[in-house]
Structures are given as structure tokens and as C-alpha cells.
Amino acid sequence: MDLRNLSVCQAVEDIHSGEYTAHDLIEKTLENCTLLNESLNIFIHQAGIDALEQAKAIDLRIEKGEKLPLAGIPVAVKDDICYGVLPTTFGSGGFSDFYSPYTATAVEKLMEAGAIVVGKTNLDNMSLGSSTTSSPKGATINPWDNSRAAGSAGAAAVITGAAMVALESDSGGALRQGASSCGVTGLRPTSGLVSRHGLNLHSSSFGQVGVTALTGKNIDAVLQVIAGYDQYDASTLISKDEFIPEIEPAAIDNLKIGFPQSLVEGLEPELKTACQETINLFKEQGFEITDVSLRMLPEALRAYYVIAQAEASSNHARFDGIRFGTASEADNLEELYLKSRSNLLGREGRQRSIYGTYLLGKGNFDLYYRQALKVWNLVRREFALALTGCDLLLMPVVKNLPPLLREEKDLISSWEEDIFCAPVSLSGLPALSFPAGMIGELPVGLQLVGPPFSEKTLTAVSDIVVRDKQLFPHGKA
Numbered sequence: 001m002d003l004r005n006l007s008v009c010q011a012v013e014d015i016h017s018g019e020y021t022a023h024d025l026i027e028k029t030l031e032n033c034t035l036l037n038e039s040l041n042i043f044i045h046q047a048g049i050d051a052l053e054q055a056k057a058i059d060l061r062i063e064k065g066e067k068l069p070l071a072g073i074p075v076a077v078k079d080d081i082c083y084g085v086l087p088t089t090f091g092s093g094g095f096s097d098f099y100s101p102y103t104a105t106a107v108e109k110l111m112e113a114g115a116i117v118v119g120k121t122n123l124d125n126m127s128l129g130s131s132t133t134s135s136p137k138g139a140t141i142n143p144w145d146n147s148r149a150a151g152s153a154g155a156a157a158v159i160t161g162a163a164m165v166a167l168e169s170d171s172g173g174a175l176r177q178g179a180s181s182c183g184v185t186g187l188r189p190t191s192g193l194v195s196r197h198g199l200n201l202h203s204s205s206f207g208q209v210g211v212t213a214l215t216g217k218n219i220d221a222v223l224q225v226i227a228g229y230d231q232y233d234a235s236t237l238i239s240k241d242e243f244i245p246e247i248e249p250a251a252i253d254n255l256k257i258g259f260p261q262s263l264v265e266g267l268e269p270e271l272k273t274a275c276q277e278t279i280n281l282f283k284e285q286g287f288e289i290t291d292v293s294l295r296m297l298p299e300a301l302r303a304y305y306v307i308a309q310a311e312a313s314s315n316h317a318r319f320d321g322i323r324f325g326t327a328s329e330a331d332n333l334e335e336l337y338l339k340s341r342s343n344l345l346g347r348e349g350r351q352r353s354i355y356g357t358y359l360l361g362k363g364n365f366d367l368y369y370r371q372a373l374k375v376w377n378l379v380r381r382e383f384a385l386a387l388t389g390c391d392l393l394l395m396p397v398v399k400n401l402p403p404l405l406r407e408e409k410d411l412i413s414s415w416e417e418d419i420f421c422a423p424v425s426l427s428g429l430p431a432l433s434f435p436a437g438m439i440g441e442l443p444v445g446l447q448l449v450g451p452p453f454s455e456k457t458l459t460a461v462s463d464i465v466v467r468d469k470q471l472f473p474h475g476k477a
Contacts, residue, residue, distance in 0.1 A: 002161060003028075003029065003032070003074070003161040003162075003163075003164050004159070004160075004161045004214065004472050006164070007214075007215065007217060007218060008070070008073055008164055008165065008213070008217070008218040008221040008222070009217065009218075009221055011025065011072065011073060011164065012068070012069065012070060012071050012072070012073065012114075012221075015058075015062065015071045015072045016062060016067065016068075016071060021055070021059045021072070022055040022056075022058040022059050022062070022071060022072030022114070022116070023052060023055040023056055023059055025055070025072045025073075025074065026051050026052060026054075026055040026072065026074055026116055026118065027052065027055075029051075029074040029118055029161075029162065029163065029164075030046070030047075030048065030051060030052070030118060032160070032161045032162045033046050033118055033119055033157075033162045033163075034046070036157075036160050036161075036162045037162075039141065039146075040140060040141045040143060040150070040156055040160065041122060041137065041138055041139065041140050041141055041153075042076075042119075042121060042122060042140055042150075042153045042156050042157050042160075042162055043076070043119040043120060043121055043122065043153070043157075043162075044079050044087075044089055044119075044120050044121065044122050044123075044137055045079070045086045045087055045089075045119060045120045046118065046119040047085070047086060047116075047117055047118050047119055050085050050086075051074075051116050051117065051118050054111075054116045054117075055072060055116055058071055058072055058114050058116065059072075061114070068113055068114030069113045069114065069221065069224070069225055070110060070113040070114045070115040070221065070222070070225060071113075071114035072114060072115075072116060073114065073115045073116065073164050073165060074115075074116055074118045074163045074164050074165075075110055075115045075116065075117050075118065075163060075164070075165045075166070075167060076117075076118060076119055076120075076121045076153075076154050076157040076158075076162065076163035076165070076166040076167070077107055077117050077119075077120055077121065077166075077167045078120070078121050078123055078127075078153070078154055078166070078167065078168045078169055079091060079120040079121060079122065079123050080123055080126075080127040080169050080199060080200040081104045081106070081107060081167060081168075081169065081198055081199050081200075081209065082100035082102060082103055082104045082107070082198035082199075082200075083100065083103050083104065083107050083117055083120065084099065084100050084101065084102060084103045085103075085117070086099075086117070086119075086120050087099055087120070088100045088120065088200075089120075089136075090123075090126055090127065090200050091122075091123040091124055091125045091126055091127055091134070091135050091136065091346075092125055092126055092136065092319075092325070092343075092344050092345070092346070093136045093343055093344075094319070094321070094325040094326045094340070094343045094344035095325060095326070095344070096136075096326075097326075100198070102198065103198060104195075104197060104198020104199060104209075105195035105197040105198060105226075105230045105232060105233065106167060106194055106195055106197075106198070106209050106226045107167065107198065109225050109226045110167070110222070110225060110226060113225045115165070115222075115225075118162070118163055119157075119162075119163075121140075121152075121153035121154045121157060121166065121168075122135050122137055122139075122140045122153035123135060123153065124174075124346075124348070125345070125346030125347075125348060125349055126200070126202060126316070126344075126345060126346065126348075126349045127169055127171075127174070127200065127202060128202055128312070128346070128348040128349055128352060129174070129348060129414075130151055130152070130172070130173060130174035130177045130178065130417070130418070131149045131151055131402065131403050132149055132150060132151065132152070132153055133149050133403060133405070134346050134347070134348055136346075139405055140152075140153040140156050141156070141405070142156070142181060142182065142402055142442070143156055143159055143160050143182065143473040144182070144183070144441055144442050144443060144473045145402075145441060145442055147404055147405060148181075148401065148402045148403065148404055148405065148442070149181075149402050149403050149404075149405055150178065150181060150182055150402070151174070151177050151178035151180070151181035151182065151402050152166075152168060152174060152175060152177070152178020152179065152181070152182065152186075152212065153178075154166025154167070154168045154175075154178065154212050155168075155175075155178040155179050155181065155182035155184050155186065155212050156178075156182050158182070158184045158212055158213060158214060159182045159183055159184050159214070159472065159473065160472075160473070164213065164214075164218065165211060165212070165213050165218060165219075165222050166211070166212040166213070167209065167210075167211060167222075167226075168186070168209075168210050168211070168212055169199055169207060169208065169209060169210070170186075170188040170207070170208050170210045170425070171201075171202065171203045171206045171207045171208070171308065171425060172203075172206065172304060172305075172308065172418045172421060172422040172425055173397070173418050173420070173421020173422055173424075173425065175187075175188055175210045175212060175433075176188060176397050176421050176431060176432075176433035176445070176447055177397055177398055177402075177417070177418075177421060177433075178212070179212055179397075179433040179434075179435075179445055180397040180398050180433050180435075180443070180444055180445030180446075180447075181398070181401075181402040181442070181443070181444075181445075182443065183435045183443030183445075183472075183473075184212055184213065184214055184435065185212070185213055185214065185215055185216055185218075185219060185432065185433065185434045185435070185459075185462060185466060186210060186211070186212040186432070186433045186445075187210050187211050187212075187216075187219050187223070187430065187431075187432045187433075187455065187458070187459070188208055188210045188424070188425070188430065188431045188432075189208060189209075189210060189211075189223065189227070189430050189455055190428065190429065190430045190452045190453050190454075190455065191208065191235070191428040192235050192236055192237050193223075193227050193228075193236070193237060193430075193453065193455070194208065194209045194210075194223075194226050194227055194236070195209070195226075195228075195230035195232065195233040195236050196208065196209055196233050196235065196236075197230055197232035197233045201311075201315060202308070202311065202312040202315055202316065202349075202352070203307070203308040203311045203312060203315075204311050204315065205307060205308075205311060206304070206307075206308060206422075206425045206426070208425075209226070211223060211226075214466075215459075215463055215466050216432065216434070216458070216459025216460060216461075216462045216463040216466065217459065217463060219432075219455075219459050220455075220456060220459050223455055251457070251460075252457060252460050252461055253286060254286060254287070254288070255287045255288070255391045255392060255457075255461065256287070256288045256289075256290055256389075256390040256391050256392075257282055257287050257288070257289055257290070257390060257391065257392050257393070257394050257448075257461075258289075258290050258291070258292035258386055258387070258389060258390035258392070258393045258394070259275075259279060259289055259290070259291060259292065259393070259394045259395075260291070260292050260293065260294045260386075260393070260395065261291050262293070263294065263297070263395065263396060263420070264396065266399075267396060267399065268400070268439065270437070270438075270439040270440075270444070271396060271398075271437075271439065271444060273437065274436045274437030274438075274439075274444050274446065275394075275396065275436070275446065277436070277437055278394070278436045278437070278446055278465055279394070281464065281465055282394075282461075282464075285464055287461075289394075290389065290390055292386045292389060292390060292393065293386065294382060294383070294386060294393075294395075294423075295382070296375070296378060296379050296382050296423070297419055297420070297423045298419070299375050299378075299379075300375065300376075300379040300422065300423035300426050301415070301416070301418060301419050301422050301423060302372070302375075303371075303372040303373075303375035303376050303379065303426065304418070304422040304423070304425065304426055305415055305422075306359055306368050306369060306371075306372035307369070307372050307373070307376065308352070309352045309355045309356040309359060310356040310359045310360050310369050311356070312349070312352040312353060312356050313352065313353045313354075313355070313356025313357045313359075313360060314356070314360075316345060316349060316352075316353050317353075319341065319344045319345065320336075320337055320340055320341060320344075321336060321337070321339075321340025321341070321343075321344065322336070322340075325340060325343075325344040326340070326343065326344075327340050328340045328342075328343055341353075376426050379423055379426045379427060380426065380427055380428065383423075383424075383427040383429060383449070384427075387429075387450075387451055391450070391451075391457070392448050392449065392450045392454070392457065392458065392461065393448065393449040393450070394446060394447075394448060394449075395420055395424070395446065395447050395448075395449060396420045396446060396447070397420055397421060397433050397444075397445045397446060397447045398417065398420070398444065398445075399416070399417055399419060399420070400417065401439060401442055401444075402442070420447070421447075424447070424449055427449070428452070429449050429450065429451065429452060430449070430450055430452070430453070430454055430455050430458060431447050431448070431449045431450075431458075432447060432448045432455075432458040432459060432462050433445045433446070433447045434446065434447070434448070434462035434465055434466055435465070435466060436465060448461060448462055
């Protein structure tokens with residue numbers, strides 16, 4: 001049973017028909033998890049016997065005649081999303097033994113639909129980054145190249161068969177960049193479509209819960225379950241059915257896709273080739289490709305980091321060892337704060353807290369933060385204007401290959417990697433990263449950006465490319 005060649009819908013159908021049981025599927029998945037984790041460092045915690053017990057419960061529900069839309073589907077959950085059965089570490093040494101008193105709404109919805117959590121995946125410290133290299137547990141290894149980081153442990157789990165679906169977070173582009181680095185499909189949904197209740201947010205304005213899977217069709221099956229209103233998240237929509245209707249095959253005929261040609265001038269030759277091959281494939285499908293202008297990406301990236309740092313300063317203030325997190329031994333209050341916050345927050349977290357506090361300080365609020373808010377509004381307008389002349393936008397996801405495990409980038413260079421993803425986060429629009437080609441032996445993705453609630457269109461269009469390009473790393477799973 002190879003999870004990489006099994007769709008979500010097919011697995012659910014097989015389990016309901018008695019081809020195999022949810023217990024069989026989860027047992028095989030857990031074997032993969034144990035084997036792969038030794039070499040790739042995908043999971044911080046694995047569910048083990050808890051997942052098998054849940055699988056038995058799902059089989060009993062099916063025997064009683066229940067129809068579960070995600071019966072037995074193994075899901076990996078990023079460890080900044082709360083799940084009461086396993087510890088939630090947030091990628092911090094100060095939360096290594098923290099059990100959340102509740103489970104995130106998106107995870108609860110998945111479990112109600114029959115999905116089973118097989119483990120909590122690795123992440124950067126406090127989820128600040130898109131490489132996993134700052135994790136206290138060490139980086140997740142890229143399945144395609146063991147000298148490089150995976151970018152996203154959830155994406156590594158999906159491509160190797162350690163899970164069929166990964167529930168992840170995306171603020172400045174971690175989900176999409178990880179999907180690109182591992183050769184899978186990753187969706188950042190429209191802002192407000194999926195509840196963020198139970199997600200540890202360093203940036204309240206931009207953080208979202210997204211989904212990673214092998215194909216857009218798999219993502220569709222999950223999105224139908226987790227989308228919609230949540231009483232614990234005031235930013236969610238009241239109705240999901242109105243906004244994500246089923247997309248018939250004919251609905252994606254004659255699409256006009258906007259491609260900002262000027263963006264690719266500074267890309268590596270292989271990335272340019274991937275862009276051109278995807279454009280040619282879309283043209284063969286009858287899609288019209290038109291040039292669009294997105295001139296504010298550099299300003300959008302800087303605005304994103306000003307706002308995100310300011311919000312991180314505020315959101316991380318509670319992690320002091322007194323209100324939240326493990327308290328360090330100290331002789332006085334100042335020493336307690338210093339030691340506890342140093343343990344809870346890694347280098348990136350401390351930098352953002354310091355910068356954010358500076359940006360919000362007297363004399364700097366109007367000079368930096370208020371100006372960044374104005375740029376944010378202009379960026380939203382630019383994306384909306386670009387989509388008036390086309391149905392979808394096609395953009396790169398990354399500038400470079402995933403980082404080498406021993407590579408250390410300076411602060412500004414690491415932030416510049418988000419040039420194609422962070423501006424989309426400011427727009428609030430849905431974005432889907434999908435595998436579009438190879439650079440040597442490493443996959444690389446592109447992203448489709450659409451109007452609000454166009455997730456079904458994005459997944460349908462991306463699957464046209466994935467159908468021809470889906471590959472798997474050799475010797476894994």
C-alpha cells in the first residue's frame with residue numbers, strides 16, 4: 001500500500017467498501033512514519049497507539065453504517081497547531097512538555113470527518129521561518145537531497161508517504177515554499193475561509209491554516225471539511241457553501257492567466273524554464289496567457305516584515321515563563337525574564353521582538369508602522385487590479401533552492417526569500433503552490449493566485465500540471 005499513489009477519495013471509498021480497514025491504513029502509515037523519521041526528522045511527536053485506537057473507532061462507525069468523508073485518512077499536523085492528545089511545542093524548548101487544553105477547530109473538524117492524526121511535524125522556532133533549520137529538534141531533511149532542508153516537514157511527510165495530508169500554517173509563505181521544495185501541492189486559503197482557532201500566531205494579520213497534499217483534488221476533499229464559520233474565530237465566514245462551489249470541468253475552459261513577465265528576469269535559468277514549460281502547457285489546454293504588472297512586490301515585502309515584526313513583539317510578550325512557557329531558575333524578576341524568554345524564543349524570535357518593539361515605539365510608529373499599513377492597502381489594490389484583466393495569476397514561489405543544512409544566511413537575505421510569497425499574504429487572496437519542474441534533482445514549484453474563494457479553480461488548474469509532473473524521490477518510503 002503506497003500512500004503516494006493513493007488519492008484521498010479513493011482511500012475513503014476503499015475503506016467504506018471493505019477493501020481494507022482504517023486500522024490497516026494507519027498501521028501502514030505509522031510504519032512509514034517511524035522509518036522515515038529516523039532519516040528525515042519529520043515528526044516532533046508521533047501518535048502511535050493513539051492513532052491506532054482512533055482507527056479502530058472509525059472502523060466501528062463505518063460498520064454501523066456511517067459515511068465519513070475522510071474515513072481513515074492519515075493527517076500530519078504542524079506543531080504550532082494545538083492538538084490535545086499530543087504535546088504542542090511551537091518549536092520551542094520551553095514548551096517541550098506542553099499539552100494544550102483544547103484542540104484546534106480545523107483539527108477537530110478533520111477528526112469528526114474520520115481523519116486520524118499520525119503526528120506533529122517539525123517547524124522553525126515559534127514558527128518563525130520557512131526552512132525548519134531553527135528547530136530545537138534540528139532541521140527536517142529534504143527527501144530529494146539530504147544535504148538540504150525540506151522547508152516544510154508536512155510537505156516532506158506527504159511526498160514520502162508518512163501522511164496523505166498535512167495541516168500547516170502559512171504567514172509569509174512557509175507552506176508554499178515547503179511545498180515547492182518537496183514537490184507537492186500546498187494551499188494558502190482565502191483569509192477567513194478556515195478557522196485559525198488553536199493556531200499559535202506570531203502575525204495575527206497574516207497567519208492562516210492551510211493544507212498540503214500530493215494533488216489539488218486531495219486538497220479539495222480536506223477543504224470541504226475544514227472551511228467555514230467558527231464561533232471561536234471572529235474572522236471566519238458565516239457560510240462555506242456559498243463561497244466554494246463545486247467546479248465542473250467545463251468551468252476552467254478558456255481561462256485567462258496573468259503572468260508578470262518582469263518577475264522572472266532575476267530568476268535562475270532552470271526556474272525560468274519551469275515557468276515557460278508551465279505556460280506552454282497552459283496554452284495547450286486553451287488558456288490565454290497575458291502579461292500583468294505587479295510592481296509593488298519589493299515594497300510589499302518590507303511592509304510585511306514591518307507589520308509582522310510589530311505583531312510578533314506584541315504576541316510574544318506573553319511568553320515570559322510566568323504567564324506562558326517554562327520558567328527558568330532565577331534570583332530576581334529581571335533574570336527570570338531574561339533566562340525564560342531566551343529559552344522560549346530563539347534568535348529569530350528575539351530579533352523580531354526587539355525590532356517590533358522599536359517599530360511601535362514613540363516616534364517610529366508613524367514613521368514605519370503606519371506607512372507599512374498604507375503600503376498594505378496599496379498592495380491589496382494592486383492585486384485586485386491585476387485580477388480585473390485575468391482570471392488567475394501565475395507567479396514564482398521561491399528565488400533559490402532550499403538552504404543547505406549548514407548554510408547560514410544573514411537576516412536580510414533570509415527575509416528576501418519571501419519576495420514572491422509575502423506580498424500574496426498581504427493581498428488576502430488564495431494561493432496554491434504546485435510542482436512545476438526540476439532544478440537538477442530538486443523539484444521547484446510555481447503558485448497560482450486567484451480572486452477570493454477561488455480555491456476550487458486553483459486546484460483544478462494546478463492538477464493539469466501535476467498530472468504530468470508528479471514525481472517521487474527515490475529510495476524513500
